[in-house]
Amino acid sequence: MYEMAVDLHDLTGCVRFRCTPQPLCGILRHTMTLKKGETDMAIPDVRGQAINMRDYVAYADGAVVSKTLLDKKAGTLTLFSFDKGQGLSEHTSPYDATVLIVDGQATLVIGGKPVTAKAGELVIMPAGVPHELRAEEPFKMLLIMIRDQSA
Numbered sequence: 001m002y003e004m005a006v007d008l009h010d011l012t013g014c015v016r017f018r019c020t021p022q023p024l025c026g027i028l029r030h031t032m033t034l035k036k037g038e039t040d041m042a043i044p045d046v047r048g049q050a051i052n053m054r055d056y057v058a059y060a061d062g063a064v065v066s067k068t069l070l071d072k073k074a075g076t077l078t079l080f081s082f083d084k085g086q087g088l089s090e091h092t093s094p095y096d097a098t099v100l101i102v103d104g105q106a107t108l109v110i111g112g113k114p115v116t117a118k119a120g121e122l123v124i125m126p127a128g129v130p131h132e133l134r135a136e137e138p139f140k141m142l143l144i145m146i147r148d149q150s151a
Contacts, residue, residue, distance in 0.1 A: 093127060
């Protein structure tokens, strides 16, 4: 199974943000990077299959790992794993960003207000509202970005 990491702002449509802790980004990098809109056989076609999301992306020591499941003009589905102490610093998105926690527990800060979510819970982060994520323990999430052009 091939895992790859690309610049997160390309995946999420978010306005520039950095991973924490700094200065080390912590995103696990591999030899292949795709630019937004490019496709490659390295992204497995998971359509029409049952996927155990908890097992589909691995944890990595001191890192954030991402795996794109679907990348379309209308939006993306991306699985992430965050090791303890990792996170995404405050940023905004032009679209609502939906997070489904699939393993562990995460702390999200949305508009300055902390929200704790555990496996099986979903959080919708409103467009234009600053938000960040913190891994006080390892956790995995599915990020669902729907790019609504009519909003």
